Amino acid sequence: MTPLDALGGEDTFPKLLVRNARRHPARTALREKDLGIWQPLSWQGYLDAVRELSLGLRELGLQRGHKLAIVGGNRPEWVMSELAAQAMGAASVGVYQDSTLHEVAFVLDHCDAEIVVAEDQEQADKILDMLERLPKVRHVVYTDPRGLRGYRHPALISFEAVREKGRAVLAHQPRLFEEEVAKGSADDLAIISYTSGTTGFPKGAMLSFRNLLAMALALHEVDPKRSGDEFVSFLPLAWIGEQMMSLSSALALGFTVNFPEAPETTMENVREIGPHVMFAPPRVWEGMVSSVQVRIMDTTPFKRFMYERLMPLGYAVADRRFSGKPLGVGWRLLYWLSHLLLFRALKDRLGLSRLRTASTGGAALGPDVFRFFHGIGVPLKQIYGQTEIAGISCIHREDDIRFHTVGEPIPGTEVSISDAGEILSRSPSVFLGYYKNEVASREVVREGWLHSGDAGHLEDGHLVVIDRLKDVMRLSDGTRFSPQFIENRLKFSPYVKEAVVIGQDRPYLCALLCIDMGIVGKWAEKQKIGYTTYADLSSRTEVYDLVEKEVEQVNGTLPLAARVRKFVLLYKELDADDDELTRTRKVKRNVVEERYGDVIAAVYGERQAVEIDATIKFQDGKTARVQAKLPVRELLRKVA
């Protein structure tokens, strides 16, 4: 029995779309908030739109084996474009819309797409400007006509015009779409997902329908979704996690996908929908916790009093559950009371009242955040996986949550550890290889095992991830340490937004930290500490004292040799636009080490402070000069 048997032969996305429209034509498939109202689209409407678009794209020259690139935010048109391409036997390539021009140009050119679907003027401008460097691109389809009315570019065509072309074809070839869909098979290339590597250019992971659907079904077995469920799509659709939810899972299991009105309204829209299913990277969950903490600081004394009394109760109950202890009647009663008085309201505020399955993935999530959500009754689980295995290989089970692990393999997935300590996994979801990069493909998949590049170990069935294998470092005395492990622990502090730990071939560890402006700013206000800018706040002695306590706390959990001896608070936040982070907000260590080389040199040069004279580039291209004196803080309690 193969994993896709459950789908009864409907083994591609377009086939599933046709199936869903046949089974539940009137049921809501997609919903988008537009003009202040949630506008539903039925499965039948979804299919009709995809059919027209698909035939229209065919008229523009899209053929079996081609690629269709899509740049834009979370909109129904995005998923429709993907399905339209796949219906004609082409693959879709999602491009992160906030990527730099350089990255967009690379992906568009590398994937050989002839047609690009761009959301709006901003994205279309981006592509039209680079058209000379993109000889393969022949058509740019835009979905939002706003601001593009005056454009007369031969390559530009509107989404509606493409659908119109499709309608014309439909009039005399009514069966063409269904025939093309029927030609598709599970092993066809469905998407190319470009992974934002922390080094070098992105690589295009090729995934088949089999890869994607097998993963969705296996995950469903341990984390079930129902056809009446609601899901809000607000993370980049180019990301494998969002593909897994908004496409593979939604199509295979038939739940409703909702698209927010605008990026700024996301959290408000989540609350309106009250999703049953949510999958988000740690920063979203952390964002929710910090928004609660900030608002509690500002609320009435009574509410604050309630929060401060009842939250520890939630934590206590969560901790008992984590350690597997049974809850006595007394505990249950107290928890039920706290639920009535606080947790219910809190969940409602965050839009999590109906949430049944919640998961986090992509990076480590702090235990405090875990405890918070379990405390208020949101069953948050950790997920682990790579794009190359269609997103997921491990997940926590409902009754067996452990902060420091990423759970157990999902059905059909085997996980083992190589002699070098690398995490290997094998499943029907292991990808087809990197697009036009045989060498890298052979390196990553050997004898069917996907080599993750992560160091880890197994702990009675649970997988523990330590760090990227190549990132495990050595101090000059040979002590091994994992910077990412320490960084994650530092970042668990609400005051620390980013952390970079340095120490390769150095006598001891030091950390470059970025404070969280929102929380530290709030804290400073409470303490009556005046400040002007981020740089100013970061250099305050009081803030250093505050962060020092946090660092000391982390140090307490680390082995003596791998403790942070010194730290510096940077004068600006690390930013993907400055190439310091990847688009999924992972630190590009080499860039940071190079850019802040003088800071690092000063730290190890045993200086008390660093004179900074740097130029900051703003998003609009303007630059500003920052001159500041960064203190270097050495922790009082001697370490190492």
Add this chain to the structure above:
Amino acid sequence: MALLEVRNVTLHFRGLTALADVRLSVEQGSIHAIIGPNGAGKTSMLNCVSGVYRPQRGEILLDGRDVVRLPPSSRTRLGVARTFQNIALFKGMTVLDNILIGRHVHQHVDVVMGGLYWGPGQREELADRRRVEDIIDFLEIQHVRKKVVGTLAYGLQKRVELARALALEPRLLLLDEPMAGMNVEEKEDMARFILDVNEERGTTVLMIEHDMGVVMDLSHRITVLNFGEKIADGTPEEVRSDPAVQAAYLGEPVSVFTGSDA
């Protein structure tokens, strides 16, 4: 044909002459800017057009019809809308309600029928809400729709004010320093909105603005005032190279004292 024609308008406040014999012509479908140093009479000009001030002499023709004697409310009905230098919104009301107020001129259902839940009142309200939502979408203020205006950042309030003016569906939009006090990003957004209003809705725009970069980029035509007098009028290029304008802005003493300006 000119949508707005200002002919020899003179405005005094007792002994002070705010506008002296100013002529100005705003073409249908254009973006027209009035610039000039502080106290040049720019806002007075706008107030004369919107009807807040009544000039002692001169004519103001809207579509060839003299409107000098009409009160502001009647001019609004003829399709004139404006925003203010200092934001004039109802601070205690939500963004949505503020914009809905802009629909007032287009509401014709009487008090009795409007008081009923069903019927023409409901139909009208739905139609108005629909227009307002279009504007909210257009100006990208969905995220503050239900927020009370007083709690919003300054740049956003400016946008809400523009939204209210647009709700009137004006043919002539008067903007008094739409970008004052904004940061670069907010200015860029506002510039894009003004362009879009002009291009997609075909609205004629008459604006006062101090940011020369914005004025030069957006305007089709510019009128320069100085001490209540028009000293130049033309395309951005013409105005930029006009010696009298340079003198007014840079305060070049020679030309002022020798009176060699054009």
